[in-house]
Amino acid sequence: MDDDRQFPPEAQPGAAIRTAAARDLDPPVVIEVRDLSLAFDANPVLNEISFRVREGEALGILGASGVGKSTILKLILRLLVPDGGQILIDGEDINQLSFEEVLKVRQKMGMVFQASALFDSLSVYENVAFPLREHMRLREEEITQAVRQALTMVDLSMGELGARLPAELSGGQKKRVGIARAIVHEPKILLFDEPTTGLDPVTARMIVELMNRLEDELDVTAVVVSHDVRAVLEVSTEIAMLKDGQIIFYGTPEEILATTNRYVREFVD
Numbered sequence: 001m002d003d004d005r006q007f008p009p010e011a012q013p014g015a016a017i018r019t020a021a022a023r024d025l026d027p028p029v030v031i032e033v034r035d036l037s038l039a040f041d042a043n044p045v046l047n048e049i050s051f052r053v054r055e056g057e058a059l060g061i062l063g064a065s066g067v068g069k070s071t072i073l074k075l076i077l078r079l080l081v082p083d084g085g086q087i088l089i090d091g092e093d094i095n096q097l098s099f100e101e102v103l104k105v106r107q108k109m110g111m112v113f114q115a116s117a118l119f120d121s122l123s124v125y126e127n128v129a130f131p132l133r134e135h136m137r138l139r140e141e142e143i144t145q146a147v148r149q150a151l152t153m154v155d156l157s158m159g160e161l162g163a164r165l166p167a168e169l170s171g172g173q174k175k176r177v178g179i180a181r182a183i184v185h186e187p188k189i190l191l192f193d194e195p196t197t198g199l200d201p202v203t204a205r206m207i208v209e210l211m212n213r214l215e216d217e218l219d220v221t222a223v224v225v226s227h228d229v230r231a232v233l234e235v236s237t238e239i240a241m242l243k244d245g246q247i248i249f250y251g252t253p254e255e256i257l258a259t260t261n262r263y264v265r266e267f268v269d
């Protein structure tokens with residue numbers, strides 16, 4: 001069974017042929033997770049998982065419900081603290097940082113939450129403006145301009161929707177407002193939790209196209225967790241498959257489609 005396991009490109013035999021000079025040209029590692037472990041009470045969820053995401057890459061994390069996908073994103077945001085292992089953001093171990101330093105690292109990140117997680121009592125405008133008001137001291141004109149720009153990026157019109165409450169939006173519109181809020185402060189890291197789950201196929205398609213555009217235009221480093229295999233294959237440069245607290249497969253979308261690993265095949269098919 002273990003014979004089918006695939007390892008990060010660095011760990012594969014062919015990688016040794018690459019010269020040190022070629023490796024120096026690789027984009028810098030933005031997110032590095034080392035031997036990360038976490039249990040809730042006595043229930044182990046993550047068991048020494050490791051991966052790296054380089055600048056401009058998008059890592060997709062696939063796995064069944066309850067396997068720990070959202071937990072990984074919460075650990076990267078340091079909303080949770082692991083039992084063991086490290087998370088380095090731009091080389092800084094985030095679990096060694098003070099509260100103020102954590103806030104600074106978090107400013108590099110934008111998170112699109114599983115259920116959009118908009119503030120029900122705030123307008124679309126105020127929802128998107130929230131990270132700016134929280135982290136930065138900007139004049140109202142600057143905020144308005146940034147909010148308009150973020151909404152335009154996700155194909156929403158501030159004039160039309162800015163004053164509405166989340167309850168007055170469709171599911172796809174909410175998702176897009178959630179994405180606008182995640183990108184408004186121009187983060188270098190974008191974290192997506194189930195960006196397409198619960199949407200109809202046409203809207204899901206639109207979100208996938210939007211994510212690809214954001215990854216290209218904003219040059220961000222992304223982590224996308226989902227059980228929507230198709231969406232993850234389309235937005236990721238690398239894919240990790242989680243099962244029983246471990247990464248049982250790691251490779252490119254082409255490699256995952258070609259793998260003979262039975263569990264992965266069942267999941268992908």
Ligand SMILES: Nc1ncnc2c1ncn2[C@@H]1O[C@H](COP(=O)(O)OP(=O)(O)OP(=O)(O)O)[C@@H](O)[C@H]1O
Nearest residue numbers: 040041045063064065066067068069070071072227
């Ligand atoms: N705060 C918590 N306290 C206790 N258990 C938790 C907590 N958060 C998550 N869990 C448990 O940890 C496991 C992983 O949860 P997680 O939300 O990361 O799964 P997931 O892969 O995102 O699932 P889904 O695809 O359904 O969103 C689950 O068994 C869940 O019940």
Ligand SMILES: [Mg+2]
Nearest residue numbers: 069070071114
């Ligand atoms: Mg989840």
